[in-house]
Amino acid sequence: MLCGMGTLYYGDNLDILxxxxxxxxxxxxYLDPPFNSAQDYNAFFHEKDGSAAASQIKAFEDTWHWDTEAMRVYQSVTEQPGKVSDVMQAFYTFLGGNDMMxxxxxxxxxxxxxxxxxxxxxxxxxxxxxxxxxxxxxxLDAVFGGQNFRNEIIWKRSSSHGDIKQGMRRCGRIHDVLLFYTKGDSYPWNPVFTPYDKEYVESIYRFQDEKGRRYAEDNLTAARPGGEVSYEWRVKRRKNSDERWIADLEEEHLHPRKGWEYLGVRPYKGRYWAYSKQNMIKMWKAGQIIHRRTGFPRxxxxxxxxxxVPLQDIWTDVNPLAGSEKERLGYPTQKPLALLERxxxxxxxAGDLVLDPFCxxxxxxxxxxxxxxxxxxxxxTQLAISLIKNRLYDTYSKRLKIETIGEPASPADAAILASQDKFQFQWWALGLVSARPVEQKKGADHGIDGKILFRDDPRSARPEQIVIQVKGGKTGVKDVRDLRGVLDRxxxxxxxxxxxxxxxxxMETEAASAGFYTHKVNGRQYPRLQLRTVKELMEGRSIERPSTVAALDDTFKKAPPADAQPTEQNELEF
Structure with missing residues (x-):
């Protein structure tokens, strides 16, 4: 059975921490804190015909502004003596009260x-x-200590920015920065290697053996002696042939065979063999030595x-996500899985605990x-929590156990969330039925808070819609009539x-009068207008709709399934 290994928290990461x-x-x-990137955090919207979704969700803008709250936090930070306070005061002296500050x-x-x-x-x-x-x-130097800085890693995130025709008068900006710090001197480091450049391979590994394997010739001598390393290395081959010399391990040269020639080779003047004779023999038997025309071993x-190549601090081999890639889920600042895996x-x-406070x-x-x-x-945002769960379930199946903290655990909790933030409540409620939010701006919703898209006929050019309304306050028959009008529109x-x-x-009578929707293939009927309470949904009574067995679900762009399932891990302990 597949077991989860993680926990999602909904809320301000400072409070959660x-x-x-x-x-x-x-x-x-690992953290990728947003700042003034002119991007909004969007849902995983996807249309099967390749068009952009008509309406997208702005979860939150990734720009922080200098205001009363920022000043309050600044005063709280600088009240505590130490290097963090010192550097923050220096920033304020230099920057003043702006967005960067x-x-x-x-x-x-x-x-x-x-x-x-x-x-x-x-x-x-x-x-x-x-x-x-x-x-x-x-x-970070102030928080961790400059001695614990390890690397400033440059990741090439795009190929080029050719905006000269638009008046650009600088080099194109095509990289991100990863600042790598540790808490102390002892920390895990598992060596990572990257492929050799094609030019390097062709210039250094320019030889091929009889099996087609590329190889390079390397030196077997050393500048300084270490033991008995001035011996004569004996080789032999057939006379008048183009065959390579081979090692004369049996010392056949003492009793030469007819038609063979023999040679003794010593290191160059002023050099020594890098290995003992015994080790050279082992290397020959392992196929690790070849001989030049002169008989000299390499x-x-x-x-x-x-x-x-051992991993360096400039990463050009992890490509950014193209819009056509299966991994791409429609999130503007989505990073490649390969980057995080590295x-x-x-x-x-294995078994360590990884934290992303801006997930x-x-x-x-x-x-x-x-x-x-x-x-x-x-x-x-509740929206991000729902989207992440959809991504993980698509990738690892719904057998994956994910603990979610901060979401409503009861109808009473849901009522509190609705009173605190109408839109977070809507996004959470839509997650209960795996619907995607549809409106970008916090304002008039045109009667639609979310949608579920499905195809009961795989030949259909466009999917069918289930429109969702979420109400946190009192409801009446007028709300049902309004929703019926939205269905028709x-x-x-x-x-x-x-x-x-x-x-x-x-309300129930009005809903029943809307009739039924009939499945295009199997003829099964579903109530066209359905009423569900948060309590019912939390208890497992979902909506009646064509299942994923009888229809294709187009609501979210799907993350590709994992090639291999992870092994079971212990529960988290705090």
Whole structure:
């Protein structure tokens, strides 16, 4: 049975870190905090005909502004003596009260908390762009200590930006920055190797053996002696042939065979053999020595036996996600899975705990799950939590166990969320039926809060719609009539009204009068207008609709299934 290894938290990551995560509990932190990228965090919208979804969700803008709240946090940070306070005051002197200062002010207490939850052997990678990287590096030096800075990694995130015709008067900006820090001197590092460049292979590994394997010739001599390394190396071959010399291990030269020639070879003047005669014999028997026309031995370094180039701090081999790739889920700032897999593989071990406090579309937790790590993801929107769960279920099946903290656990909790934030409540309720939100702006909803798309006839050019309305307040028969009007206007197959309160008799009568939707292939009928309470949905009574067995679900763009399922891990402990 597939078991989950992680927990999703809904809420402000600063509050979550302080309330739920104990000291020294996390092995690896990756964070990609948003700043002024002119991007909004969007849902995984997808249309089968390739067109962009007509309406997308703005979960939150990724720009922080200098305001009263930012000043309050700044004062709280600078009241505590130490290097963090010193660097923040220096920032304010230099920057004043602008958006960058607000961003650094919001990041400072979060980085302090992230260091607290890291184990003494823990590592942190902060992903940013050159707009803020120089400021963030100073802030990280203050939090972690400059001696614990390990790398500034450059990731080439796009091929080129050719905006000269639009008046660009600078080099194209095509890279992101990853700042790698550790909590101390002892931390996991699993060597990662990258493939050799094609030019390097063709110039160095330019020989091929009889099996077609590429190899390079390498030196077998050394500048300094180490033991008995001035011996004569004996070789032999047939006379008047183009055959390579072979080692004369049997010392056949003492009793020469007819038609053979023999040769003794010593190191060049002033040099010594790099290996003892016994080791040279072992290498010959292992096929690791070849001889030149002069009879001089050379080490045969096979390309396919080399690990590659040790990972450097410029990464050009992890490509950004193209719009056509299966991995692409429609999230503008989505990072490639390969990028997170590299970080997690290098700086953690199986069973370690990985934390992403800005988990967005869930790439970090997906990579951690694939690599057999436990994980924690935190996000400030119910929308992101629902999207991440959809991604993980599509990838690993719904047998995956995911603990979610911060979401309503009862109808009473749902009522509290509805009173606090109408839109977070809507996004959470839509997640109960795996519907996608449809409106981008917080305003008039035109009678639709979410949609489910399905195809009961695979030959259909466009999917059918189930439109969803979510009501956190009192409801009446007028709401049902309005939803019926939306069904007719949108030519939708079905509609569902989700509410906190039990529907009245007249509401149920009005819903029943809408009739039925008939499945295009098997003829099964479903109530065209359905009423569901939050309590019913939380207890497992879902909506009546064509199942994924009898219809294709087009609601979200699907994450590709994992090639291999991870092994079971222990539960998280805090």
């Amino acid at each position: 302080r309330r739920y995560l104990g000291d020294a509990t996390v092995d690896l932190v 607000a961003y650094l002010t919001m990041m400072a207490p979060r980085l302090v908390e992230l260091r607290r939850v890291l184990k003494p052997t823990g590592s942190l990678y902060l992903h940013c762009d050159p707009t803020a990287s120089h400021y963030l590096k100073l802030l 080490f045969k370094r096979l390309l396919d036996e080399q690990p590659g 970080i997690i593989a290098a700086s953690s071990n 967005g579309c869930g790439t970090t937790v997906d990579a951690a799950q694939r690599l057999g790590r436990k994980w924690i993801g935190i996000d400030i 949108e030519k939708a197959a079905m509609g569902v009204l989700i509410s906190l309160h039990e529907p009245t008799g007249p």
